[in-house]
Amino acid sequence: MRVVMTVLILMLAAMVQGPAMAAIDVYNFDSDNQEQMFRELTRELRCPKCQNQDIADSNAGLAKDLRDKTYQMVREGKDKEEIVDYMVARYGNFILYNPPLMASTLILWLGPLLVIVIGGVVVVMRSRRSPVAVRQNIDSLSAEEQQRLAALLKEEEKQ
Structure with missing residues (x-):
């Protein structure tokens, strides 16, 4: 009986642990500067779906896509301004936590x-x-x- 209970507990622990481990994104960078820029960008860009979360904290599929695109552009050597311009062109000024002062954002x-x-x-x-x-x-x-x-x-x- 004890063996059966032990096996059931281990199986339950394995089932719970699997999805939790699958949710972690791992990004590898060539330098610390790239990693730092990636972290800054993901904190400055707002998730268009969640609205009050940055893309670093959001679990939405769109936020994951934005993190992946940001990672790809950082790895390609794009600078911060180019990445922000790309995101603004695609999603509008709403994607920025601090939108620029313009007539449309007044x-x-x-x-x-x-x-x-x-x-x-x-x-x-x-x-x-x-x-x-x-x-x-x-x-x-x-x-x-x-x-x-x-x-x-x-x-x-x-x-």
Whole structure:
């Protein structure tokens, strides 16, 4: 019985280990400079499918293809700018984590600032609401509602 259990555990471990080992990509480089450039590029290029992951961290098939293409171009001796230009020509500026400031990417750069400014204006406008308007809202309450409001305000003052 122990032998059977041991064999089953070993078989289960082998089945679990197989796919995990198959997921690791191994790239061999001629120099440390090539390896360093490859690592920098895979950290700077965004996966078009995952959107918030660089191609180094993404498990998507497209990211693997991009890593392979980057590896191929690094091995061919292309410089960083040529590889980035190739990827931008193919996938657009979205592939870059820091897209250049252009008319087409202006919303990417100014969008967050615009949202903050609009939010600030809304908060200021609401906080500066005229006391007269508040008083008019109170006056439009029925007598019963005004009595209830007065009672609630008195309760609040006691606490």
